[in-house]
Amino acid sequence: MHSTQYVVRPLVEAHLDAMLLIEHAAHSHPWSLANLADCFGRLHYGAGLFLQQAGGPDALVGFFLMQQVIDxxxxxxxxxxxxxxxxxxxxxxxxQLIDEAVNRDAAVIMLEVRASNVGAIHxxxxxxxxxxxxxxxxxQSQTGYEDAILMDLTFN
Known part of the structure; x- marks a missing residue:
């Protein structure tokens, strides 16, 4: 019996093409390659979730991108x-993102999410x-516009 193994590791710019494919498959209003590439600066951190494949290269199946300014x-x-x-x-x-933010001495993680993205909100x-x-x-949505919900996770 073979189990699926995933590993999380930092993203590098060589992952951009795979990131773009996932971005376009997963989002109704995806980022461009240039938007993704802008997230490899000094204040940014990104991690990819890779499916380990026997006898072949690991396949990127998901990722996150974060920016940190001071805390x-x-x-x-x-x-x-x-x-x-x-x-x-x-x-x-x-x-993994929460752990990374804590390791980088963040006091808060902020995000925004489409009001219609109930699964992500939960x-x-x-x-x-x-x-x-x-x-x-x-x-922008398929039917006009929708609210962005701003959410925070604050650390004591």
Missing amino acids: EASLLDICVDPKFQGQGLGRLLMK LYQSLGFIEVSRRKNYY
């Missing part, structure tokens, strides 16, 4: 390839994030 970390993007969703991999990535709430504000009609 404020911001989740910029997170996505899991739709073929791998529903397995708790988003939670695994979020826990995930963030289950990890301790609380809604702190809304941006009305912030995100």
Whole structure:
């Protein structure tokens, strides 16, 4: 019996093409290659979730991108390839992001999420994030615009 093995490790710019494929598969309004490439600066950190494959290269199946300025970390993007969703991999990535922010002495992690993304909102709430504000009609949607919910996880 063979079990699926995943490993989380830092992203490098060589992963950009694989990141873009996942981004376009997972999001209704995906980032561009240039947007993703901008997240490899000094204040940024990204980690990828890789499926370990016997006899071949590990395959990127999800990732997150964060930015940290002094003690404020911001989740910029997170996505899991739709073929791998529903397995708790988003939670695994979020826990890795939280650990990374703590290791970098963050006092807070901030994020924003589409009001219609109920699954992500429930995930963030289950990890301790609380809604702190809304941006009305912030995100373009298929039917016009929808609110962005701003959420924070504060560390004592």
